[in-house]
Amino acid sequence: MDASGLQALATGAMSRPTDTAARRGPFRPDVWLNSRERHASRLAVHYFRAFDVLAVTAITLLSAWAVAPGALARAELSLVLPFVAGATVVLALMRSLGLYRFVRTRSVPIHLAAVSGIVAAGAVTVIGLGALMRGGQGLWSAYLVWTGLVLISLHALHMGWSDLVGRWRASGSLTPNVVLVGATGHAEQLIREALKHRDLNVLGIFDDRMARSPRAIEGVPVLGRADDLLTHHMTPYVDRIVLAIDPRAEARVRDLTARLRTLPNEVTLLVEPNDDTEYAMVVQRLSRAPLAALDGPVDDDRRAFNKRIQDLAVGLVAAVLLAPVLAVIAVLIRLDSPGPALFRQRRHGFNQEEIVVWKFRSMRHDAADATASRQVTVDDERVTRIGRLLRATSLDELPQLLNVLKGEMSLVGPRPHAIGMKTGHIESARLVAEYAHRHRIKPGMTGWAAVNGSRGPLHSAQDVRRRVQLDVDYIERQSFWLDLWIMAVTIPVLLGDRRTVR
Structure with missing residues (x-):
């Protein structure tokens, strides 16, 4: 908007x-961004650091290989350790001294000067340790080349990071x-x-x-x-x-x-x-909205970053591996009944953002219910033959991988409900005071509620209350390992459930 x-x-x-x-x-x-989009900008600091780590690691490995050709695993320790120690010092100081906070009060020249000072400390470490371990016979030219390459790389990267953050701030993104x-x-x-x-x-x-x-x-x-x-x-x-x-x-x-x-x-x-x-x-x-902190205990920003990396890694692999399955399902839907293979529905996302969720069409095209005003029942005449199979196996949810890759959804989280969805004749959101709490995290393709039996239509206020309680419980407990466990048990749990109408 x-x-x-x-x-x-x-x-x-x-x-x-x-x-x-x-x-x-x-x-x-200048730019109206919702909370999810601004939060994604704040998490960029983790990507910045990842690129820095990759650049310094690549230069370190290249330098070590140059002085010790062949397999690095069998190289003499005195040849390799100085470079590794220097890289460790640089990356550790960059993080501990707050060089990824990009605060408003620190100008770009001062920021780059701080980067130079940290690289100088890394150079002292490399040269000092090299001289100590090699009895004064250090590889001085290699040490200087390593220092120069690290300095140039980090200056170039941080000039880019600073410019990007500056443009975000100027547009109001931060x-x-x-x-x-x-x-x-x-x-x-x-x-x-x-x-x-x-x-x-x-x-x-x-x-x-x-x-x-x-x-x-x-x-x-x-x-x-x-x-x-x-x-x-x-x-x-x-x-x-x-x-x-x-x-x-x-x-x-x-x-x-x-x-x-x-x-x-x-x-x-x-x-x-x-x-x-x-x-x-x-x-x-x-x-005070600095980019997400890298130090200290695990916080909401770092947890969100880890969850996003997990979504991208697993989501991309799943999208590639399941591409043939998606194509076959789309053809079967078109052959089974007239209408498009995909169905779009407006649903609530993070912080009550309205998102468009993609699904395989499981109902007759002329009976589509974009607001879920009438929930699905046993032997619902609106559901097509192939739609019954898709809903029973939850294969109709697979196109939501697109929402995951776009960052609107996560692989694991509270299931996104249709905007205006009703339980009976009352809007579900009005039945439980804490309903909006389930929007404090991105909605997911599967979730804690789904693997604990709360899935499918909600027929009473008690059903809504139990779903919300499970969703809030997940939000408070969310972790990388819990998400992996939920993903691992989703398929056997769903396939083993024959009672829930979906």
Whole structure:
């Protein structure tokens, strides 16, 4: 969705007309990216480091082979170890000294100077260890060539990384988007401070006291009540919800927190700053969106990066190996009933983003149900002959490998539900308060709920509640090994289930 489209949606949520300035607001990013897309940009730091590791490793192996031709495994240790030690020092210092954070306050020349200093430390290690191990008979020219190649390679790579991050920041890809709850003086001061530096996008304000609230604060529109935020089309573009209300109003804080916790977005309470300096610190803290950290314990960013690498590696292999199967299924569908082989459906993705999910068509084309308003039943007349086989074996889900490779879905995660899907006559999302929590991670082709018996149609509020509980349980426990286990047991679990209607 482009900026004008999102602004139109924002306008539609307002409870009364406003002028153009208030309707559009002062924060208009050049590029409107949803949370998943901005998160993917932040994870780029892991790819940057991977390229650095590959470059330094290649130069090190090449240098070691040059001084010890033949099999490196049988080479004299004194010839190879200095290069390995130097490479280890360079890569370790690049990571530990924060050279992958690309913070706003560090200019490119200073960043490259830091890279040069780290390479110099690696060179000292190579030369010193080489002289020590070879009794002063070091391979000085080889050491200097290694140093020069590492320096040139890392300078070229980091100039590219810095330029890319700079362009992302200029377009708003790395600028956090927030909405404020509470049309208060705190909100006004926070917006003024954000406007000074443009490090934070305040997309809108929501306030329960619409009768008393202004139409806009410092040009940022008041878009509705707090409850309107629960279903607002702006939500997938929001990184954080800030409660800009008096923290001493404990009852109101508890009430708003309880109502907003059903959203997948992080909620932050703005503790009352005392002066402009403290407001500036608040904005700096909210806008601090460095690229994903590489050090410290495993965090959400690193876990997301590992999961993405897993999706790409396994997904690409699966797509190649299953290509003949996909082609045969597509032909059988076309022969079985008129209509296209593939079926598209709008579903909820990460952070309630709307995505288009691909499936093999298993119903008659004229009976397609894009909103899942009527869930599948036993002997459903809409399902075709080949469709019954595809649904029984879940082969109809295989085209979602395209969604996985695009980054909209994961191999493992909560199953994406159709937007507006109903359980009985009630929209499923309205049956369980924590329903949106299942959107805190990318939806998956299979998942913890699927291998624990919760799959297929949801016929009651109890079914929805159990599915959501299993999905939230997976999100809290997610790990590389759990994902591998779920993938390994998916096929035998699904094929061994003869009771669930799919």
